[in-house]
Amino acid sequence: MSAAVDWSPLIASLRIAVTSTILSVIVGIPTAWLLSRGKRKARAAWESIVTLPLVLPPTVLGYYLLVALGVHSPLGRVYQSITGGPLVFSWQGASLAVSLVSMPLLIRTLQLAFLDVDSRILDSARLEGASEGEILRRMLLPLAQRALWAGIALSFARALGDFGVTLMVGGNMPGSRGTHTLSMAIYDSINAGDDGTAVMFVWVLTGISVFVSIYASLQASRSRH
Numbered sequence: 001m002s003a004a005v006d007w008s009p010l011i012a013s014l015r016i017a018v019t020s021t022i023l024s025v026i027v028g029i030p031t032a033w034l035l036s037r038g039k040r041k042a043r044a045a046w047e048s049i050v051t052l053p054l055v056l057p058p059t060v061l062g063y064y065l066l067v068a069l070g071v072h073s074p075l076g077r078v079y080q081s082i083t084g085g086p087l088v089f090s091w092q093g094a095s096l097a098v099s100l101v102s103m104p105l106l107i108r109t110l111q112l113a114f115l116d117v118d119s120r121i122l123d124s125a126r127l128e129g130a131s132e133g134e135i136l137r138r139m140l141l142p143l144a145q146r147a148l149w150a151g152i153a154l155s156f157a158r159a160l161g162d163f164g165v166t167l168m169v170g171g172n173m174p175g176s177r178g179t180h181t182l183s184m185a186i187y188d189s190i191n192a193g194d195d196g197t198a199v200m201f202v203w204v205l206t207g208i209s210v211f212v213s214i215y216a217s218l219q220a221s222r223s224r225h
Contacts, residue, residue, distance in 0.1 A: 005197070009185035010204065011176035012091065016166065017159040019095035024103040024155045029148075032107045033136050036114035051104045058164020065097045065169050094170025094179045101165050102158035106151035109220065113147030114140055150219035157212040161205060163187070 031050065035043055053061055069087045070076045079087040087093040117140060125135050141148065163183040170179030172188075180188075182205050189198035 008176040009180050009182045012178055013160055013181040016091055016095045016098055017156050020099035020102055020159040021156045023099040024106050028103050028106040032110035035111045050107055053100045054104050062165050062168025069093055088169055089171040091177060091179050094166045097165045097169035098159045098162045101162060102155040105154040105158055109147050109151035113144035117143050146219045146222050150216040153212045153216035157209050
């Protein structure tokens, strides 16, 4: 009789992906708004910084994050003083690290949608006394809501399948509240010769990724009409 399947990697993946996506939304929306309002030359410089986590090798980005989030960093010391444990090698630290990798997808998708909005509409609202915050909440976000959902979907899919940064910052801690994600479970299963488990997790991750990718594409195409 075959052993029961351990689904804790799926739970760990979903926990990290959802948390990192929430962080991406919180930081990504105002960042996309600021980028869309900047002058072209300054915008290009900031865009290169925002997209840098996508092109940096995971080991390089992971090293920077280990330094930034470690016990000797200000953020690491504050976190440890509050929780009693280190931020690195935890699912919270992994979520924060993965959000930096997945956030650029949301930012770029939303920024392009903001740039497509007719500036004359926004100028008219400013003449009527609307603040920039009101314009963002009441005009830009409703007009770009499909692009927002597409960006959220892409960010979630990228976070769900991350391997390198999660391993560098979160380690490979077992359990549903750990950092042993689906990607790591696939890697470990292949190394252990457990092809059945590896194939099953590959199909699970592929199915979720394909579904989210199709959803993001549909939302993005509708936002252009």
